[in-house]
Amino acid sequence: MSARPELVVLSHLDWDWVWQRPQQLVSRLACWYDVCFVEEPRRRPDLVEPRLAMDTGIVTTVRLELPGPAERLGYDDPDAAGYADLLAVLAGPPPSNGRIVWAYTPLALPIGEALAPSTLVYDVMDDLTSFQHSSPNLPLRHLALLRSADLVFTGGRSLHAKVLAHRRDEVHCFPSGVDCDHYRPARTMRRSGSRPVAGYVGVIDERVDLELVEALAALLPDWDFRMVGPVAKIEAAALPTRENVTYLGKVGYADLPRVLATFDVALMPFALNDATRSISPTKTAEYLAAGLPVVSTPVADVVADFGRFVEICDDALSFAAACRRSRAATIDSPALEQHLAGYDWQRIVEQMLELVAKTGVMRTAATDVPA
Numbered sequence: 410m411s412a413r414p415e416l417v418v419l420s421h422l423d424w425d426w427v428w429q430r431p432q433q434l435v436s437r438l439a440c441w442y443d444v445c446f447v448e449e450p451r452r453r454p455d456l457v458e459p460r461l462a463m464d465t466g467i468v469t470t471v472r473l474e475l476p477g478p479a480e481r482l483g484y485d486d487p488d489a490a491g492y493a494d495l496l497a498v499l500a501g502p503p504p505s506n507g508r509i510v511w512a513y514t515p516l517a518l519p520i521g522e523a524l525a526p527s528t529l530v531y532d533v534m535d536d537l538t539s540f541q542h543s544s545p546n547l548p549l550r551h552l553a554l555l556r557s558a559d560l561v562f563t564g565g566r567s568l569h570a571k572v573l574a575h576r577r578d579e580v581h582c583f584p585s586g587v588d589c590d591h592y593r594p595a596r597t598m599r600r601s602g603s604r605p606v607a608g609y610v611g612v613i614d615e616r617v618d619l620e621l622v623e624a625l626a627a628l629l630p631d632w633d634f635r636m637v638g639p640v641a642k643i644e645a646a647a648l649p650t651r652e653n654v655t656y657l658g659k660v661g662y663a664d665l666p667r668v669l670a671t672f673d674v675a676l677m678p679f680a681l682n683d684a685t686r687s688i689s690p691t692k693t694a695e696y697l698a699a700g701l702p703v704v705s706t707p708v709a710d711v712v713a714d715f716g717r718f719v720e721i722c723d724d725a726l727s728f729a730a731a732c733r734r735s736r737a738a739t740i741d742s743p744a745l746e747q748h749l750a751g752y753d754w755q756r757i758v759e760q761m762l763e764l765v766a767k768t769g770v771m772r773t774a775a776t777d778v779p780a
């Protein structure tokens with residue numbers, strides 16, 4: 410039996426999905442904890458009875474699978490009502506050295522409670538209530554988890570301000586970080602081709618301004634536009650189809666430096682809507698660490714945190730002009746390197762661990778006070 414404490418992560422994102430905040434943090438937390446990464450339930454047509462599927466790697470992933478047509482379910486789906494009890498039986502009683510539950514979605518709160526954590530952490534990485542097709546149960550569960558959590562982290566300053574409207578104590582802002590060593594090789598791999606390339610890396614969903622991409626591709630017919638990442642929650646027919654726009658699909662995290670080395674300019678063509686009002690995109694620092702000039706719409710956290718280093722534009726004409734101008738730009742500077750150092754994932758994890766340890770001590774002291 411391991412002497413390390415347990416960490417159970419309740420996530421709305423699969424472990425093998427796009428490598429982002431949960432994976433960056435949890436893969437590092439696995440150096441200190443035995444990690445169980447719980448995923449949303451789903452249906453599978455090849456099953457005849459429900460089961461808990463488990464895979465072991467850097468972390469142990471667990472998901473409830475039910476018979477039926479292939480479909481992803483939310484934690485609050487009525488057919489997944491037994492998920493909490495199954496996981497509680499699987500986990501058993503909390504070990505003497507503690508069980509931390511780390512939630513990314515408030516819909517999994519019943520699971521968190523069933524696991525009887527010694528410390529409950531809520532890492533608010535997105536305003537999930539603003540996303541398309543979000544559960545109507547999210548707003549109330551979000552408030553409930555904010556009340557229940559021992560410790561709350563927020564993934565950016567806009568999210569932090571929203572959370573502070575409901576809770577003031579033990580709320581800490583940790584914008585998403587970057588592993589500069591992972592992306593730095595892209596700088597030496599870069600080779601400019603005969604046609605300039607502007608690229609986007611990330612999930613292609615309602616947060617991307619597809620009309621802006623279409624207009625930009627029309628204004629720069631001598632450029633190639635590469636959209637790298639899975640398409641989610643939007644119809645394929647909505648994607649721009651110009652000859653100079655290509656879709657490369659999902660690319661593994663290990664291959665991202667090689668992909669970024671093919672870009673001349675990195676794009677963040679985010680729509681300005683409810684889904685992007687509180688985002689703090691991980692890709693901002695990743696693009697910059699890869700040595701790329703970045704052109705972005707005026708997302709609040711991007712302007713506040715990286716406005717010195719990113720071209721901010723609000724329409725296709727200014728985007729096109731910024732792409733032409735940025736192609737020849739040199740972004741390497743001591744100021745940028747120092748700025749990126751403040752977003753180092755390892756540093757963020759260590760700061761989070763200090764807060765978790767402090768919260769655990771405070772909670773133990775509180776429970777030890779005689780009645």
